[in-house]
Amino acid sequence: MTPARRTSADVRIDVLSIFPDYLAPLDLSLVGRARRDGLLRLEVHDLRDWATDRHRTVDDTPVGGGAGMVMRADVWGAALDAVLATDGPTPSPGEPPRPILLVPTPAGAPLTQSRAQDLADELGAGTRLVIACGRYEGIDSRVAEHYAAAGLARVQEYSIGDYVLGGGEVAALVLVEAVARLLPGVVGNPESLVEESHGSAGLLEGPVYTRPLDWRGLIVPEVLRSGHHGRIARWRRDRGLERTAARRPDLLDRLDPGSLDRADKATLASCGWVDGGEGRLTRFEVRDAVPDDAAALAALAGATFPLACPPGVPVADVAAFVAAHLSPERWAGYLADPVGYVVVVAEAAARRPGLLGYVLVVLPSTADAEPVAADVAAAFAQRPAAELSKCYVVPGLQGTGLAGALLEAAHDRIAARTVEGHALAAVWLGTNRGNRRAQRFYRRHGYTAVGRRTFRVGDAPQEDLLMVRRMSPSGGGLVDAG
Numbered sequence: 001m002t003p004a005r006r007t008s009a010d011v012r013i014d015v016l017s018i019f020p021d022y023l024a025p026l027d028l029s030l031v032g033r034a035r036r037d038g039l040l041r042l043e044v045h046d047l048r049d050w051a052t053d054r055h056r057t058v059d060d061t062p063v064g065g066g067a068g069m070v071m072r073a074d075v076w077g078a079a080l081d082a083v084l085a086t087d088g089p090t091p092s093p094g095e096p097p098r099p100i101l102l103v104p105t106p107a108g109a110p111l112t113q114s115r116a117q118d119l120a121d122e123l124g125a126g127t128r129l130v131i132a133c134g135r136y137e138g139i140d141s142r143v144a145e146h147y148a149a150a151g152l153a154r155v156q157e158y159s160i161g162d163y164v165l166g167g168g169e170v171a172a173l174v175l176v177e178a179v180a181r182l183l184p185g186v187v188g189n190p191e192s193l194v195e196e197s198h199g200s201a202g203l204l205e206g207p208v209y210t211r212p213l214d215w216r217g218l219i220v221p222e223v224l225r226s227g228h229h230g231r232i233a234r235w236r237r238d239r240g241l242e243r244t245a246a247r248r249p250d251l252l253d254r255l256d257p258g259s260l261d262r263a264d265k266a267t268l269a270s271c272g273w274v275d276g277g278e279g280r281l282t283r284f285e286v287r288d289a290v291p292d293d294a295a296a297l298a299a300l301a302g303a304t305f306p307l308a309c310p311p312g313v314p315v316a317d318v319a320a321f322v323a324a325h326l327s328p329e330r331w332a333g334y335l336a337d338p339v340g341y342v343v344v345v346a347e348a349a350a351r352r353p354g355l356l357g358y359v360l361v362v363l364p365s366t367a368d369a370e371p372v373a374a375d376v377a378a379a380f381a382q383r384p385a386a387e388l389s390k391c392y393v394v395p396g397l398q399g400t401g402l403a404g405a406l407l408e409a410a411h412d413r414i415a416a417r418t419v420e421g422h423a424l425a426a427v428w429l430g431t432n433r434g435n436r437r438a439q440r441f442y443r444r445h446g447y448t449a450v451g452r453r454t455f456r457v458g459d460a461p462q463e464d465l466l467m468v469r470r471m472s473p474s475g476g477g478l479v480d481a482g
């Protein structure tokens with residue numbers, strides 16, 4: 001049976017303040033309309049109505065000394081008793097729901113979207129909310145203690161942010177608006193609640209646009225005008241992920257990596273976050289390697305290179321290759337020659353020690369230098385051409401987008417390089433013919449297959465697919481035969 005929709009008599013919020021006029025905005029806009037439409041009953045009370053002296057005093061000096069004034073428990077007690085005794089929502093069968101006494105204070109628990117949703121659910125189930133706005137140094141602490149201990153209310157102290165306001169009224173406005181718009185029927189199109197910041201996805205929303213499409217030369221992104229729903233959804237999601245990474249990394253700390261698809265992971269990796277296992281995202285930094293990284297790079301390269309060798313290559317040959325090309329001494333040599341090599345590393349920002357991945361690019365020594373191997377040189381015409389020699393990440397981080405982030409960082413570095421005054425025209429690589437996964441990865445990053453080459457680890461010749469990525473069309477180059 002569908003539960004009967006509650007009327008405003010059941011959905012009730014009371015606000016107590018010494019400045020009731022401060023809450024006048026609750027007559028306006030969404031909340032005002034909800035009240036008029038009978039979706040919400042909201043009563044604002046003047047605390048001074050319960051003061052007993054001629055001056056309607058509500059505060060006194062702090063016991064024990066100190067600056068400022070504290071609001072009196074007796075005045076608050078009288079006010080809350082009276083408000084709680086007035087007709088509340090019709091109790092549901094069984095236990096009548098206990099009211100929630102909300103006390104705004106900078107010392108409270110942060111008010112979040114999920115707290116607002118809980119409160120909206122409570123209201124919908126017939127729970128009354130009473131907001132007690134303190135001023136000065138706050139309300140005598142015995143008030144909260146008493147209503148909680150006597151079972152008269154569930155007391156929740158909340159804060160709307162890490163700053164101090166003059167009193168709780170603004171925080172009451174914030175809470176009422178955040179909660180009321182979640183009540184059924186208050187927001188015209190409930191769809192608009194789905195994709196917003198702090199929604200169930202736990203992310204911030206990306207930028208939004210409307211007409212005119214060209215305003216002061218600023219043009220709404222093409223994808224949003226494409227009418228292609230899939231691409232639009234992807235674009236919005238990516239911008240939300242990027243914005244969250246930039247502005248609220250704490251939200252990514254709490255995000256379940258299981259809720260992310262491959263495209264999400266690639267976008268997050270470009271912002272420095274990967275699924276590091278353990279059900280959490282890990283932050284990493286991509287940076288240029290420095291001479292001190294030689295030992296760590298040798299360890300990482302020595303551990304990852306063998307994993308990418310095709311089966312059948314003798315272990316001794318793999319070890320000899322690593323000793324010859326990826327030893328600490330060789331790395332020290334690469335790192336000492338920033339003109340000849342680009343080395344980019346990924347490093348965890350915390351927790352996981354050591355390097356997570358690396359890219360090694362070999363730059364040509366002259367603008368018209370040919371790749372050393374004849375089969376490579378013959379396969380494509382662009383010069384100067386750099387060699388993407390290595391791109392590896394630790395095994396647990398494959399498929400997380402980390403390798404893509406490293407590769408793109410390396411592309412950025414080499415796009416900014418010149419050789420004898422010429423921008424690089426292309427970057428090429430050889431990858432084992434049987435390694436389809438690697439080939440798909442490089443294709444996604446702009447490489448196309450141009451031929452084969454033979455590559456030796458020990459004596460065994462390996463057949464590699466040769467792939468080339470042209471640098472941006474505006475980039476220079478000596479020969480560009482296409």
Ligand code: ADE
Pocket residue numbers: 104105106158159160161162163164165166167168171
């Ligand atoms: N009262 C004063 N500052 C406050 C804050 N940041 N949040 C809630 N209530 C307050």
